[in-house]
Structures are given as C-alpha cells and as structure tokens.
Amino acid sequence: MTRSCDVVVIGSGAGGAPVALALAEAGVDVVIVERGPRYTQADFVHDELRVARRDFFVPSARTDPHIVVSGGGEPERTNEGWVASCVGGGTVHMSGFFYRFAAADFRVREILGAIAGAEHANWPISYEEMVPYYAQVEATMGISGPADEGPHAPPRQSPYSMPAVNTHPAAVLLDEAAKALGVHAFKTPRAIITRPFAQRQACVYCGLCGGFGCEVGAKSSTLDSLIPQAEATGHCQVLAETMVTHIERRLDGRASGVVVRSLARGEDGSADERIAAKAVVVACSAVESARLLLLSDLNDNGQVGRHLMFSTLAKAHGSFRLGKNATRDDLLRPSSAFLGRSVLDYYMGGKGSALKKAGALNFLFPSGGPISQSEMVAAGHFAPALQHPGGGLKAGEVLWGPALKKALRHYWHEQRQLDCEGFGEYLPTPGTRVELDPQVKDRFGLPVARILIDRHPHDAEVSGFLADRAAELLEAAGADSVWRSSIGGRTMHLPMGCLRMGEDKDTSVVDRDGRLHFSSNVFATDGAVFPSSGGVPPTFTILANSFRTGAAMLAAAKALQI
Amino acid sequence: MNRRDAIATLVAAAASLGAGLWWWRRGSTQGAIAGALHGDDGCVTGSTVKGRPVFPQRYARTLQALLECLVPEENDAPSLRVGAASLGVFAYIAREVTHESMQSSHRLLMRGAAVTERVAVIGQGVPFLEQSAEQRQVTVEALVDGAGDSASFEGATFIRRLVGFALEGMFADPRHGGNRDGRGWQALAYTMPQPFAPACHGGSSG
Secondary structure (H helix, E strand, C coil): CEEECCEEEECCCCCCHHHHHHHHHCCCCEEEECCCCCCCHHHCCCCHHHHHHCCCCCCCCCCCCEEEEECCCCCEEECCCCCCCCCCHHHCCCCCECCCCCHHHHCHHHHHCCCCCCCCCCCCCCHHHHHHHHHHHHHHHCCEECCCCCCCCCCCCCCCCEECCCCCCCHHHHHHHHHHHCCCEEECCECECCCCECCECCCCCCCCCCCCCCCCCCECCCCCCHHHHHHHCCCEEEECCEEEEEEEECCCCCEEEEEEEECCCCCCCCCCEEEECCEEEECCCHHHHHHHHHHCCCCCCCCCCEEEECCEEEEEEEEEECCCCHHHHHHHCCCCCCCCEEECCCCCCCCCCCCCCCEEEEEECCCCCHHHHHHHHHCCCCCHHHCCCCCCCCCCCCCCCHHHHHHHHHHHHHEEEEEEEEEECCCCCCCCEEEEEEEEECCCCCEEEEEEECCCHHHHHHHHHHHHHHHHHHHHCCCCEEEEEEEEEECCCCCEEECCECCCCCCCCECCCCEECCCCCEEECCHHHCCCCCCCCCHHHHHHHHHHHHHHHHHCHHHHCC | CCHHHHHHHHHHHHHHHHHHHHHHHHHHHCCCCCHHHECCCCCECCCEECCEECCCHHHHHHHHHHHHHHCCCCCCCCCCCCCCCCCCHHHHHHHHCCCHHHHHHHHHHHHHHHHHHHHHHHHHCCCHHHCCHHHHHHHHHHHHCCCCCECCECHHHHHHHHHHHHHHHHHCCHHHCCCHHHHHHHHHCCCCCCCCCCCCCCCCCC
C-alpha cells in the first residue's frame, strides 16, 4: 500500500513535533510517523513499577536492543540510548528542566581551542539566531520561569509568560548558602505550566515528573502541546505504532519517501507500506536517527554516526538530619514537590580552575518513587553514613537484613536529602559513535545500533569540578554529610551528535538549516545535529532548533515543492 | 556430621537442585512462561502456570525464608517495623516472574534457592529451613561471599536481585501483589500521589 504527503516527519518528540507544527500551520501536508504508541492522560497513573521500571516508555532490550561497548569493554545488550518510543517522545517522561543554551555553547571550539583526542566544533549559527525560536517554544508549549535568573543566564527579550513553579521551603537554605558563597541561585525554569494554558490544566504538584507522564497535561510535552495544535490545522496526521525501516532514495540523491511497518498489537508487521513524500525530516533522537540513515545507505561522506555525545553528569548529595534544629526541621519536613534551584555561576569554570567551560548546577530532591529511592539506599548511594560495616559497600554490593532496615529507617524518617545534578560539556571523540551492529538484529531482522563510547578525560574534569561546587553549596546550606557521586557520569537519555551540523561537507552531515549535505530534501531536526552538548540539558534547544528548521524549509518551499 | 552423612546430604542436595531445574525446564519446554497472566490493564491475575505453582513448594519456602532474612520484621524498631513477609513480597515475586520478560530472573531465583539449601547444609550442617535466624544470616553471608559460586552462578548477584525484588514487592502499587493495603508506603511515611492504577479485576492485591 502507498500513501503520499508533502513531508514525512519521522519521530514526534522534541525534534519532530515543532517542525511538523510549523509546516502544518503553513498548509503543508505532514505525516508524523511515530514508532511508539499514543498514550493518553488516563495511562499516566502513578504506578512506579509499571511506568518507570518495566519499559513503559522505551522498547525492550529483548526485541529492540542497542549494543553498547564502553571503554573497549564487553558488548552489552541494553535499551540504553533509547530516549522514548511513544507519541511525544522523551518530552512525555522528561523532568522538564528547561534552560536555554548560552552563547558560549555555540562556540565551544573557539573557547576551548584544540584539545588532543577531541573533535568538538562550533555551531554554524549563533545564540542570537536561536532566540526567536526559544521564544516560539515558550509561546506554543508553556514554559514557566522566574523574573530574575541572575547575571549568568542567557539574555532574554521578554520575561517568562508564567511564574516559576512554587518551590519547597527548604530552598531557603540554598538561597542563603548561595549568598554566603557569592553565587546566584534562582528558581529553575520548567516545561511545566503554572497557570491554565491553551486549555491545559496547571500543575497539581504531585512531584512525579521525571519518568512519568503527566496525568493532568501540565507538563509541556509535545503530546499535550504541539501535536494537538498541528493536528488541529487539518494538515497533520500522526501514525503511531509505525516504524520507518528505511528512507527511499532516487538516483539523483533526493528522497522519494519512506518504507514503514506496523508495530500495532495484532499485526505481525510483515507488510511494508510506502509513504511517498517531497521531503523527509529525521527526528528519532540521535542514536536511532543515525541508525536509520545508515540502514538507508544515506552516508555519502562517512560522517553519519560520528561525534556522538551525551551530557556529562555530576552528582552531589547532602543529608540534613532531622531533630537537630526545630526551625530547620520546619523548612525540611513539608512534603511539597519541587526544590527548584539552579546555579549558573560556574558555567564557564571559575574558582581558580583551569577549565574554560563547565556547566550548570540543578538542585532537586532525590528523583523517582519509593522503590528507586530505597534501591539507592540499599546500594549505599544514599545515606552512606550507614553503609555496611567494614568500610562501605563495594560496587555491586547491597545492604540486607537489619543493616538495610536501619538504612531505610534513617533515609525515610531521620533525615532529608537534597541532591544536585551538574550538567557539563561532553566532548566528542573519534571512538564515540554509532554504527550498525554486525550481528544483532531487531524484530524485523534489521541491524540494531551499536553505540561505542570512548570518554575524553576532559569530561571527568568538568564533572568533578561541578560536583565539588555543588558539594560546597550543600555544605554551606548546613548539610550534616555531603558526598559526591557520578563523577564523569553520562546521561544516556540525552544523546546528541551523530548527524553534526556544519558548513564543511567533509566533516558534517547537515548544513545550518538541518539539510543533509548529500540529499537536498532530507532534513534532521533532533539532538543529532548538535555540534556540542552544551552545559545544560538540550531539550529546550532541540525544540527551538526544530522550529528554526521548519522556518528554513518554508523559505525553501519552492525548491522542495511543498 | 560424619563423612558418609555429609556425602549423602550433598547427593540429596544435588538431586534436589537437579529435580527443581528439571521441573522448571519441563515447564518452559511446554511454553509455561507467558505474558498471558497479565491482563490488558497490566494487572496480574494469578501465580500459577498452567495450573502448576511457579516455584516448587520447597523452593518457595526457601525463598520466603530468605526474604524474611533479607528484610526482617522488627517489632521493637522505632519505625519501619514491617518486613517482606507481612507485606506479601513473595506473592508479588511469584506473580511477577511469570511475565515473559522475567524468565532469566525466574531461573536465577530457582537456582538461588537450590544453592542456598546446599550452602546451608555444607556450611552449618542444618537445612536452611531448619536454621535459626542467626544461622540463616551466616548462610546468607556465605552466599554473598561466594560459598555457592560456580561458573554460572554468583551468590552476590542472587542476593542483590532478591533484595531488589523485595523492595519492589514492599513499595510498588498494591495491584502488583505486594505492599499489602499500602502498608509499605505507610511504613515509609510516603504518600503516593493520586492517581493510582485502578483496582484489578478478579485478582487479589495480595
């Protein structure tokens, strides 16, 4: 069977939905092909086991794995590297910490200079060119933030259209600590609406954002914001539970459409269907976007899959013992949702460090529900003061018996923990890339993505620096014990790179407008096009850049015949 | 225990392990493990496979005794007194491992139960189910330290997995068979925000 449209958009998350909306609003007929199901708010119950621990949002490693080879070790079959497989993509289960990239994030090569073993590059565009599209995201999705983000936040032309989420009383401790250390803590901007917006209900402060869908639609996922708007134009159709297996290409190099298979329950997915299109947009998130181009033999210059990045992650934790100080207890005990403080003072390094660029600090309560938090206690990551007698737990060990009960009791009843996540620059290296696995196939017999990871030492320097700064703030806030974790960690749910944006056709895959150098009607709009990871989570910038690519496609409508 | 008795006990333990694995493999060969016990709404509706219990009775009892050891009831504790037994953790596990994606975990638990029995007898001369609480702790410590390890089994991995299951069984939504009446959440003083999942149809919540 064959159907046709003007533009096929592959993926419905942060990369796919904005460009689809931009095109549909202009009267272009768009089909969004989404591999995963279309959930509704009724599906978003607070069942931690089902939603957050049993592959509710991502494919199973049994049927659709990635193969990860890290640091030259043994290949591991996993579903890491999948951001999501559902309409709305990762925006459905994201925590929604929404920071703009700084101007420096677009000039990483210029700032850091050449570093042996790293392949970082400047973007071919500037922060100023992205500004109107950040504003478009805010206007169409609903982003809440503070009136004052301090002197280190990227410049804004107008304030947030709605106030920041209400924050927990304990945030006062961080505010005072920041003041004492001469840094600026501000309310974290979120993709959460704090007042009714576009027929959506404001946040009810359940606190289960990350890892869960929002049962009231207050989280600004593309499922609840951009996709309904696109469909309402009458020019956008979403095909859920449908997977693109390859992009068809004509002899002149242009795409003629895509081939898809159904994953819907009850169908065996054995029949191919074609969707003919005048242009194709790839937005499956970095790893799968690269995989699709490789499966489609769309890699004329050999650059597809290269320059893979994630976000360098640092973590620090502070435990505040209850019962020491009644005034402090009154600040710590309430069970409201959001700690909500960020610090950008160390974005460009500082504090005597040789680092020229570092990243952001995001202060929050331990994430996840009671199962995951209790697991962290059992593994010795939380409440380390009560680790197993004998000097702490070794990797892979776990508390059990009375020691486990004691640690759980301490964590849940005797203290309050405040966490900090640091997001830092992740340098691309020749050894960090996506390929097609030579052996493992998915359910359709197609080679799966093989993710090779070879970290640059600079990442651990950045991570350690951010963890130290976070620990200083937690100590200044009065934490009774402070510890660091995840030094040099990575966030595999924030993949970037693989289809790098650039002017040089020999070292990049897409041009400044997201168009493939070697196929004039194929575009990419997800994090795959990023030349640098930035020092903040990339989702806000992915959305903005997707709108920007949509504008570029409309400007080239005549050539694209759309 | 004299040498003859020790050998006899070892043989019996090995036979028990072999019998359990044969029982499970026979079930697997017949396609016993399937996702069919999960309804469309995700509710688990039973803990048998084609009318046969998920675990042989002896292994079930060993696993339950292990769980009591790993997460004990503590009636004199200032808080969080409940343990795996009173929260229905084994009922949760017995249902959860019937899911297709849990086959390797099911095998691990079966193997772990058998190895636990062997380590108990070899280490202290008393079957695990007849050991005192203190003796059971010694057996678990031996398991974690590798007393029953082989090329295909690690006691530390088994205990870690069982603790993970215990935490799920204690703190997951009661619709999955554990966390009886939400008492696991109460023990943490944790208020799970609404909405929970709807009540299951035709199955007990443990």
